[in-house]
Amino acid sequence: MAVDLEEDDDANGLKQSCWANMPPELLREVLIRIESSENKWPARKNVVSCANVCRSWRQIVKEIVNRPEVSGLLTFPISVKQPGPRESLIQCFIKRKRSTQTYFLFLSLTQALADDGKFLLAARKFRRPTCTDYIISLHADDMSKGSSRYIGKLRSNFLGTRFIVYDGLPPHDGAKMAKSRSTRSVGPAQVAPRVPAGSYPVAHISYELNMLGSRGPRRMQCTMDPIPASSIEPGGMAPTQTEFPLSTGESFPSTPFFRSRSTLVEKSGPEPSNNNQADRPLILKNKSPRWHEQLQCWCLNFHGRVTVASVKNFQLVAAPPSGQTGPQYDKVVLQFGKVGKDVFTMDYRYPISAFQAFATCLSSFDTKIACE
Incomplete structure (x- = not known):
């Protein structure tokens, strides 16, 4: 039943079918009942x-299905680019494959720490002479920039x-594409000429150097450039992408989007302006751990x-911001941790998306001798 849609419905012969001509x-009414009853994967x-x-x-389905911010559900591929729910964490896990330097993000289907989840994203690590790239893809087996x-x-x-986290699509109107000496490769999987290849900076992540060798976990700071700091306030809004271009997955590819686990710099971001705190980008920082005397280690709940x-x-x-406090600053926006040799949990909420959360977690896999 799941087929790829083209711009011209006549091309796939469905326009004149009995299904298209239903009142x-x-x-x-039928689609509303299906959407409300299929509230979990894989039934979804x-x-x-x-x-x-x-x-x-x-x-009609696009009108019925709510964004993750409202429903807490990831339905279509574009859901991984949209902010998570405001009042709860979406539970995911990452599986690492060391031999190929690939990482796979799954949505947790049960409370088990390592169930067979719904495939969301994949990334592959590419080492360059002066940097390292992680290419992020909607497909588990197709992780090239082209x-x-x-x-x-x-x-x-x-x-x-x-x-630096780069988005292939502009995160908001007026977003500026980063300058780059490299362009997306030309080959059998080349993107359509009508959809320009883009690299839009959406986050800057920095790890604090540990020059004195003090004990404790790594310390990091994430500047989410397109997300305003006001987004975590009651009624605050974060930019939300609504669809992919037709040639980059707008037609809901069901097979690569649902897949069992058993079957992938430049200077840091701009400093926030003290003169206009409302317009500054959202900055995420580590939640302070506590020292556990019995275990003799730093602990987080x-x-x-x-x-x-x-x-x-x-x-x-x-x-x-300086001088401000509130419960919104105590809520965990993203948490990441180890549960097995190559399995890690990743939970996130509004105002960041699964894509932004996944990219942030990928930064933690690099060895950082100067930070530990």
Whole structure:
């Protein structure tokens, strides 16, 4: 039932089918019932299949399905670019494959720490003479920058202490594309000429150097450039992408988006202006750990989501402007931690997306001798 949609419905022969000619009122009622009943994966794949029947079905399904901010559900591929829910964490996990330097992000389907999840994103590590790139893709087996499934990348400096997250699509109107000497490769998976290849900086991540060798976890700071600091306030808003261009996955690819786990720098971001705190970008910082006397180690409360001690483990909260306090600055926006040799949990919430959270967690995999 799931098929790729083209711009011209006549091309796939569905425009004149009986499915496309159902009365709109009846069709909407049917699709509303399907969407409300299939509230968990893998059953939710039926909602994606309905959106691929024809243009009229797709339009109604897109109107019915709420964004993750409201529903807490990841339905279509564009959901990984949209902010998570405001009042809860979306639970995911990352599986690392050392032999190929690839990383796979899955949505947790159960409370088990390492279940067979719903595939969301993949990344592959590429070492360069002066930096390291992590190419992030919607497809588990197609992780090249020239791929139609390419959605962004993470780039580090030579020491692996500073990172920039680039989005393949503009995060908001008026976003400026970063200058780059390299362009997306030309080959069988070349993107369509009508969709320009983009690299838009959306986050700057920096790790604090530990020159004195003091004990404790790594310390990091993330500047989320397109997200205003006011987004974590009640009623605050973060920019939300609504769709992919047709040639980069707008047609809801059900197979690569749902896949079992069993079957991938430049200077840091601009300093916030003290004169206009409302317009400054959101800054995330480490939640301070506490020293556990009995265990003789630094501890954070991951509420059972992390089981193995590691310098890679972290929790990020919003950094308050000078002189301000509030419960919004105590909420964990992103947490990442180890549960097995090559399995890590990743939980995130509004105002960041799964893509931004995944890229931030990828930065933790690099060895950072100067920071530990």
